[in-house]
Amino acid sequence: MLPTSDYEADVSSAFLTFLRHAAAARQNATAKAESRWLDAASQLHPLDDDSLETLSAALLEQARHGEAIELAAIIAQLDSHRALTHFRLGYVLQMANRHGEAIAAYRRALAIEPTLPRLRSNLAGALMMTGGDLSEQLTLLESAVRDEPCEGDAWTNLTHAYRTGMNLPRALEAGARAMQCSPLSPLAHNNYALALREAQRWAEAEQATKTACAIAPSNTTMRSNLGMLQLMRGDYTNGWSSHEARWDGSAELGGNRPAIPAPTWHGEPLAGKTLLVWGEQGMGDVLQFSRYVPMLADRVHREGGRVIWNSFPQMGALLTRSLGQYVDGYSTGVDLESLRPFDYEIPLLSLPLIFGTRASTIPAAVPYLHADDTASQSWRRRLAGETRLKVGLTWTGSLGHQRNPYRRVGWERYATHLGRLQNVAFYSLQPGADADVAAARAAGLPMTDHTAEFATFDNTAAFVSSLDLVITVCTSAAHLSGALGQRTWVLLDVNPHWVWLLDRRDSPWYPSATLYRQPQFGQWEAPLEAVARDLNALAAEHRAP
Structure with missing residues (x-):
């Protein structure tokens, strides 16, 4: 039987x-x-x-x-x-x-x-x-x-x-x-x-x-x-x-939440308690949502509690310089269990839920991240001889990201649409892309590449701060540039990452950003033509006496 x-x-x-x-x-x-x-x-x-x-x-x-x-x-x-x-x-x-x-x-x-x-x-x-x-x-x-x-x-x-x-x-x-x-x-x-x-x-x-x-x-x-x-x-x-x-x-996070030995915080009073907030998902998400740390710290401190923050070592000193003064402790690249004692934990991207964020209450003041002033000044001195408009470029996101085939523009399209522009100096912001940069140059898109000097996002932030404009696909460079308050143009596919919303050229998250969207699935021609037109006008304005 x-x-x-x-x-x-x-x-x-x-x-x-x-x-x-x-x-x-x-x-x-x-x-x-x-x-x-x-x-x-x-x-x-x-x-x-x-x-x-x-x-x-x-x-x-x-x-x-x-x-x-x-x-x-x-x-x-x-x-x-x-x-x-x-x-x-x-x-x-x-x-x-x-x-x-x-x-x-x-x-x-x-x-x-x-x-x-x-x-x-x-x-x-x-x-x-x-x-x-x-x-x-x-x-x-x-x-x-x-x-x-x-x-x-x-x-x-x-x-x-x-x-x-x-x-x-x-x-x-x-x-x-x-x-x-x-x-x-x-x-x-x-x-x-x-x-x-x-x-x-x-x-x-x-x-x-x-x-x-x-x-x-x-x-x-x-x-x-x-x-x-x-x-x-x-x-x-x-x-x-x-x-x-x-x-x-989600495809990126499913089943990968760290086993943190503390209950998740859902807004309970924190008098006498310590809350751990920790970075999650991709680097761009940490750059975007770290803006909530001052709000969180203010709330917890008013209740008589403490906030400690852990994030990725790839950030370098960028986060602690910009926001470290708000928290009671900041660390990177450690086992979360070793940060004990703490009484509650919360991942960074759960903070909009905690604060009941709506379109009208997005904490959108920029810059909220700040590059190292000495490093930024050093880059400005190094680039001082360049009188053309200085533009940073990224053309692909992480190759392993499931949406990257839809999001990437590719250096080839940049070469076609931007290679003939006058009065523009292009700089790669794409780490580990030596072959792409060489191919773009050979195809008529002159580009300087200093990315070997970018060991952390802090190094990249100093360089980005010395530019006039960043043109990027949906990747961490967009969030870094936007958080620094840099002029940022973002190329978006028809089904973008949710933070960019729909049917608008601006972003309530990044006031300095302009969005260039595909009109139809897979069609990059129109947004790239618009970028080329606007970039040409901006370069002419930059050269005007």
């Missing part, structure tokens, strides 16, 4: 032991011993497909991934000529987030029975998770929906694959089909919402995301996506609370 839940929780180890012996006998070509061990195993649990799948599902539900994988691996060894056994091994490996190993099992199944239901979709999904070849993903998925026109999972994965391949019309078509075929799949609604965002169909995107949340209310990925969309649309009332799901649901 099928196992009870108690059995599933305990006696499967004996069942696995018998199967191990059977597998060893198979390897040693001892058919009688193999049969004997399989008979013994079958006394504990049936060996038919449905029963094994039930046991495997129970083990996965109990997070007993090791046993589920071992069970599937032994069955695949014992029944190696069937695609289904290799498929199930791939599946449990995927459920354990071992996608690379799942690919090998799926490929073995594919070699035996290419049209096995869900196989091509799952293999494509594993390839997605490991950065596998996009063309192979598309081939697998397109063949899957050709053979089974209403395989919802395949359409859902196709939505993602087409969007990744910058084919927005196909992504929208696939997303609509996925929802028709799998109306109760939260991932189908979520992936369609992501495609709708690239199409700037904001209301539909939010509705699809809310539907995904309603279907899977405990799924933090859906909740995190909803929060970022709400914030991008300026719905701070709902967005800040939804954004708290980022620690389990």
Whole structure:
């Protein structure tokens, strides 16, 4: 008979032991011993497909991934000529987030029975998770929906694959089909919402995301996506609370919140208590939201408490020089547990929620970060011989960021649109981009590169302060320049990071910033033409007597 839940929780180890012996006998070509061990195993649990799948599902539900994988691996060894056994091994490996190993099992199944239901979709999904070849993903998925026109999972994965391949019309078509075929799949609604965002169909995107949340209310990925969309649309009332799901649901942070030995602060009185505020996410986020530290310190000190602050060592002395006077202690690059004693903790990007930030209450006074004056003066002296407009450039964000393929402009486009401008001196702000700088120069974009001298953001801040303008994509340079109060032009894709909001050329977060937006998905021509036109006018104004 099928196992009870108690059995599933305990006696499967004996069942696995018998199967191990059977597998060893198979390897040693001892058919009688193999049969004997399989008979013994079958006394504990049936060996038919449905029963094994039930046991495997129970083990996965109990997070007993090791046993589920071992069970599937032994069955695949014992029944190696069937695609289904290799498929199930791939599946449990995927459920354990071992996608690379799942690919090998799926490929073995594919070699035996290419049209096995869900196989091509799952293999494509594993390839997605490991950065596998996009063309192979598309081939697998397109063949899957050709053979089974209403395989919802395949359409859902196709939505993602087409969007990744910058084919927005196909992504929208696939997303609509996925929802028709799998109306109760939260991932189908979520992936369609992501495609709708690239199409700037904001209301539909939010509705699809809310539907995904309603279907899977405990799924933090859906909740995190909803929060970022709400914030991008300026719905701070709902967005800040939804954004708290980022620690389990976002691609960058999911499951990576540090285990800090103190409760999270939700605004409780702090008389006689110490609060740890700590930097999170990317460098740009720390640069942007450190503006809340003075507000936080003022509140805590008025209540009779203390604030200690920990951030990234890459900041150098920038944060402590600019804001260190407000806190009772500042540190970088240490194990948060070693900072004890403290009574509460809060990540930096939860402060807008604590302060109930709305569009009208964004702390937007700049500069709130200050470069080292001596270093800035040194750079001004070094650049004093340059009479042209001095412009810093970045053309890509972090290569590993999931949104970078959409955000990056590339030096090639800069060379095309800015290379012929007169009275402008360009300087790279792109660290570690020697090859790009050399290629840009060869293509007609003259650029000076001092980034080898930028060991920390403090060094970069001193250099940026000596320039006339920074032109950048959505990356940390935009936030650094904006926080310094430097004139900053930011090039944005149609589905920008939520801090830039929508449909405006200015930023309530950075008064010195001007935003140049794509009009349609993937179209950089118009914003770059506008940048070139405005830069030419600014350079002429700079040269005027």
